[in-house]
Amino acid sequence: MPGNDVILVVDNVHATYNHAITALHGVSFELRRGEILALLGANGAGKSTTLKAVSNLLPAERGQINAGTILFDGGDVTRRRPGDLVRAGLVQVLEGRHCFKSLTVEENLVSGGVGRSGRRGEISQDLERIYDFFPRLREKRRTLSGLTSGGEQQMTAIGRALMSRPRLLVLDEPSMGLAPLVVQDIFLALKKLNQETGLSILVAEQNSAVALKYADYSTVLENGVSVLSGGATSLRQREDVRAFYLGQKAPPATPPSHLHAVV
Numbered sequence: 001m002p003g004n005d006v007i008l009v010v011d012n013v014h015a016t017y018n019h020a021i022t023a024l025h026g027v028s029f030e031l032r033r034g035e036i037l038a039l040l041g042a043n044g045a046g047k048s049t050t051l052k053a054v055s056n057l058l059p060a061e062r063g064q065i066n067a068g069t070i071l072f073d074g075g076d077v078t079r080r081r082p083g084d085l086v087r088a089g090l091v092q093v094l095e096g097r098h099c100f101k102s103l104t105v106e107e108n109l110v111s112g113g114v115g116r117s118g119r120r121g122e123i124s125q126d127l128e129r130i131y132d133f134f135p136r137l138r139e140k141r142r143t144l145s146g147l148t149s150g151g152e153q154q155m156t157a158i159g160r161a162l163m164s165r166p167r168l169l170v171l172d173e174p175s176m177g178l179a180p181l182v183v184q185d186i187f188l189a190l191k192k193l194n195q196e197t198g199l200s201i202l203v204a205e206q207n208s209a210v211a212l213k214y215a216d217y218s219t220v221l222e223n224g225v226s227v228l229s230g231g232a233t234s235l236r237q238r239e240d241v242r243a244f245y246l247g248q249k250a251p252p253a254t255p256p257s258h259l260h261a262v263v
């Protein structure tokens with residue numbers, strides 16, 4: 001059994017879509033409370049599938065877990081409905097920053113608190129807290145989301161998730177399609193949230209450079225398998241890992257040794 005300091009355990013998970021397409025065949029990692037874990041890998045490596053499995057969203061896409069276990073706070077996520085997981089503190093921001101474009105930024109944020117038991121005073125307190133983390137949202141609070149920038153929409157999607165007061169925030173490629181400076185702003189805000197509130201964060205990213213800069217720990221996926229895990233700082237410094245898995249340089253002739261080793 002994992003220790004109490006571990007909020008999420010993903011253990012040797014295998015998953016398919018339509019009982020036919022194998023997306024994952026051996027994904028394992030552990031996320032300790034209060035840490036940021038970056039899930040890295042190329043297009044199609046299985047990052048989104050892993051995140052959907054964590055929130056028990058695969059059945060909605062005709063996907064299923066065929067083997068392995070996923071425990072959130074020691075409980076099997078496949079036994080709980082996605083909405084129950086949200087109420088239990090596991091909240092996901094899906095890829096593609098889904099906002100209600102015809103609602104204002106603030107209305108979008110408030111919609112994230114619907115369903116939780118919160119009095120009006122608590123909701124405005126939470127809004128203020130989110131505006132402190134994302135000052136640009138305070139300026140745009142009365143603007144329709146559809147008229148805000150991509151970065152502001154991503155911040156709104158994250159802010160809406162925060163309205164449910166998560167203990168584990170799961171993000172799928174928050175950097176997608178955004179300018180480098182905006183990506184830095186978003187990761188800085190996530191790091192601040194993590195440090196000031198102890199929020200645990202699982203973030204899937206193709207942008208490994210920025211993710212490794214802000215994460216504590218990282219797991220690399222390749223073709224549906226977790227091939228490497230380790231401290232973000234040590235992974236960032238390993239030239240061979242950067243070159244072979246993270247596409248930051250021309251790959252060496254052979255893959256790095258100790259593929260499954262924890263570095």
Ligand SMILES: Nc1ncnc2c1ncn2[C@@H]1O[C@H](COP(=O)(O)OP(=O)(O)OP(=O)(O)O)[C@@H](O)[C@H]1O
Pocket residue numbers: 017021022023041042043044045046047048049050061206
């Ligand atoms: N809804 C689906 N139905 C069938 N196959 C899917 C579905 N979603 C993903 N797949 C397949 O599962 C594999 C893993 O895809 P996944 O989206 O998890 O990877 P990813 O690392 O998140 O990539 P990306 O960065 O492109 O989103 C791929 O082969 C993909 O084609």
